Amino acid sequence: MAEKEEKEKDLREEAREIFRKFYERSKDIQKATTETVKEITEKTLKGAQPTKEKLKEITEGIAQGIQEATTRMGGRFEGVLKSLQDLTSKASSSLKEILTGVKEGFEEVTKEERSRECVRFVTERRSITYFDPKKEVTEDLVKEIINLATTAPSGWNLQPWEVVVVMSREKKKRLMEICYNQRKVLDAGANIVIIANTKAHEEHLDRVLDSWIELGYISQRQKKKLMEDILSGWQSPEKRKRKAIRDSALFAMNIMILARMYGLETHPIEGFDEAKLKRFLGISKDRIVPMIISLGYPDQSKKLLPRAYRFSFEEIGQIV
Ligand SMILES: Cc1cc2nc3c(=O)[nH]c(=O)nc-3n(C[C@H](O)[C@H](O)[C@H](O)COP(=O)(O)O)c2cc1C
Incomplete structure (x- = not known):
């Protein structure tokens, strides 16, 4: 027990x-x-x-x-x-x-x-009139935005765009004069001069088609014929101009949206003396400048006017 x-x-x-x-x-x-x-x-x-x-x-x-x-x-x-x-x-x-x-x-x-x-x-993108002149924009950031913006579409992927970025105070002063003294040019951290290259077919096509061969899109044999087809679309000066400006504008829009993702704001500018601008920056005759994009941090103490009237689909569109 x-x-x-x-x-x-x-x-x-x-x-x-x-x-x-x-x-x-x-x-x-x-x-x-x-x-x-x-x-x-x-x-x-x-x-x-x-x-x-x-x-x-x-x-x-x-x-x-x-x-x-x-x-x-x-x-x-x-x-x-x-x-x-x-x-x-x-x-x-x-x-x-x-x-x-x-x-x-x-x-x-x-x-x-x-x-x-x-x-x-x-x-919520707006054309910002007041940039904070004390807030610098770094070269690296500008390059990053531009590199991302190059993902914009373009006819035959010819990417007929180029840029000159005006950042130094001295050069911005001169650029401001060329832009009929628009103050934002001086206050902006950087001004991206968008250049439409009407010779992109001559200068870019070979490299673009080679990348297609590398990717297996086309064969080496197909390259010559395709090249002729694409080049024929670029023969008329009017068409060349239109293509270069159209694609560069898409690239420019990308810059404006991407800049906002880094806390920057932009202002597109068409008010400038193109002949003077080209002389100032050494831009050749076969290039067109559709716009400049001023870019910088907004001056938070300044208030923007409300966004102006936008036409709605009913006014500008139709579905057929
Ligand atoms: C290609 C282009 C060029 C422009 N050029 C100028 C300019 O030289 N000066 C200016 O004050 N605004 C300029 N603007 C800004 C327009 O006035 C502005 O985009 C429009 O009034 C709408 O305002 P929001 O951008 O704030 O929506 C330009 C806009 C574009 C798209």
């Missing part, structure tokens, strides 16, 4: 010890899970998405924890353990579902917010 009591006592103590360990372990698991969920939520709020791997890591971590605890209990109290295990595995799969839901929710919200933001980059 005494022996039996002794045995039961041992068993109770052993059980207590096992459950204590299990409890300790479950606290570890809980802590790790909470931290991971917190990390994921923070990252998600910052725009990063929890990866599938991370979710897998959490659920596998939980499952492994349970496995370890079970092993330590040496197979005793199997019924209790089994239900605990079932319960935890259900909890972990619910957690997985919750996290996946959260992830999808964040993804949707982020996507919507991003789309809204993209629309604002376009619709």
Whole structure:
């Protein structure tokens, strides 16, 4: 009898010890899970998405924890353990579902917010009259914006655009005079002179077609014929001018939108003496300057006039 009591006592103590360990372990698991969920939520709020791997890591971590605890209990109290295990595995799969839901929710919200933001980059653009002359724009930033803007479309991808960026104070002063003393030219951090190259067919076509060959779009054999076709479209001076100006304007619009993504604002300018400008910057006769884009940080103390009237689709459009 005494022996039996002794045995039961041992068993109770052993059980207590096992459950204590299990409890300790479950606290570890809980802590790790909470931290991971917190990390994921923070990252998600910052725009990063929890990866599938991370979710897998959490659920596998939980499952492994349970496995370890079970092993330590040496197979005793199997019924209790089994239900605990079932319960935890259900909890972990619910957690997985919750996290996946959260992830999808964040993804949707982020996507919507991003789309809204993209629309604002376009619709909230204004021609800024007041730039902050004290806030410098770096050369690197200007180059980055221009490099991104070169993704603009162009006929046959000929990219008939060039730029001269006027940044030094001395040169900006002269440019301002050429722009009939428009003050924003001097206050802007940079003025991007957009140049439409009416000789882009001669100067760019070969390189463009070679890149098509490199990409496997066309074969070397097809190049000559295609070249003739494209060049024929560039023969008339009027067409050449139109193509160069049209594509350069698309490139210019890209610059204006991209600049806003870096907190900059712009002002397109057509009010300048083109002959003087070309002499000043050494721009050749076969180039046209459709516009200059002044670019800089806005002077926050100045208020813009409200946006002027815009014609709606009903006034300017038709669907046929
Ligand atoms: C190609 C182009 C040239 C422009 N040239 C001048 C200019 O020389 N001086 C000026 O004050 N505004 C100039 N503007 C700005 C327009 O007046 C302005 O875009 C228009 O009034 C609409 O205002 P918003 O750009 O703020 O929407 C020009 C705009 C474009 C697109």
